[in-house]
Amino acid sequence: MNRVVITGMGIYSVIGKNLAEVRESLYKGKSGIIFDPVRKEMGFRSALTGMVERPHLKGVIDRRMRVGLSVQGEYAYVSTMEALQFAGLDQSYLDSHEVGILFGNDSSALSVVESVDILRKKKDTMMIGSGYIFQSMNSTVSMNLSVIFRLKGVNFTLSGACASGSHAIGIGYLLIKQGLQEMIICGGAQEINPESTASFDALNAFSIRESEPERASRPFDRDRDGLVPSGGAATVILESYESAVKRGATILGEIIGYGFSSNGEHISMPNVDGPVRAMEKAIRDAGIAPSEIGYINAHATSTPLGDSNEAQSILDVFGNSSPLVSSTKSMTGHEMWMGGASEVIYSTLMMNHGFVAPNINLDNPDDITSRLNIVTKATSCDFKAFLSNSFGFGGTNSSLIVRKV
């Protein structure tokens, strides 16, 4: 079995468009949430969202490579470029090695809506153009980036709702651990636009604290009233330890555990048992004691039931060992398909820079969440391993454990 390490990271997020900006935002507890008047005009119950500008790629990559990129593909191109550069990988390396790509993505709504709008208006499919098909499929990110970077290894997308990005890293870890691939570009991407979140808004699941956008996402707080949708892209370069050492690469962390489970119950209501089984499986895979985990990056999205159930599941698994806990979604909002990958990056940044980012907006914990050791201010802490949780619709759960090397 190979050891699997992270040798590159890249991020394009609502709290920063590169690792340096994101690290600073995490430390300062900066929110990336805004009120989007367009959503209100459209009839959204909540106009709150994370927001980041679209990257300008004209002149950066040629037209044929750009026209198939969805908005989240553009974010992912930027985060992947940063990750490749960080890892010291250039095009000649990618051309001469079997490097794969696994991305988490579970929608490409804007492209679907725009292309069908053209059809309804023009009544001729020929007027849709060549790009929309490659933007519209869930595999849009992996299919486009594999062509742009001329990758020759494993190439597909994982759709596992809000755990997509986490499962992508988990499956990448398993493939490298098994010796089936030496290096895989893994990540998650999430489009930001009203088209992709309208039907989610319909579920009354979003916070309506519109008068205070930056205080709306408040995981574990007594007065939390729902999540805030967000997005961007996150990329990690996974590689066998042997390959990393051979290349002389900087090792940012080692993935030692991946646990997954399904609740087997309700399509949208989370439970306690499913996350408990995912976390326990990850800890067994890692071969460590729960007490060795110094920090948990919680899934906690700021929904009343979800945060309570996760708090209970953490208490069930970790008992009295009381690791530090925070939900970076308090700053970023819920990055959905991207979140599982971005939160591994946020946590790895913290681990390598000796701090835990705050769970902002936690003014008053409730009965269950008060029993967790939640960090509300940036805290200096030299932790050696973290666990990152991601849960999604359909009851899919993913837990990853990463340790310092």
Added chain:
Amino acid sequence: MQKDEIIRKINQLLIDEIEIDETQIHPAADLKKDLGIDSLDFVDLFVIIENNFGFKMKAEEMANVRSLEDFYNYIISRINLNER
């Protein structure tokens, strides 16, 4: 629309929309081999021509269009047909 004006407009669309290098544009240029226009770019040309000249190209009429000059002539003939 005059012939010269049509050619100028086509050239500008190829530069702006398909991002063809201006220095490569000359009448004898082969659309595929010299200008690198592939089957997917042709799909986009359908949209670009409809949006800018107001008619729909027909795939079957494009069968013998090989060079940029062929393309100019095809567009000019369609415009003349429409104006008649």
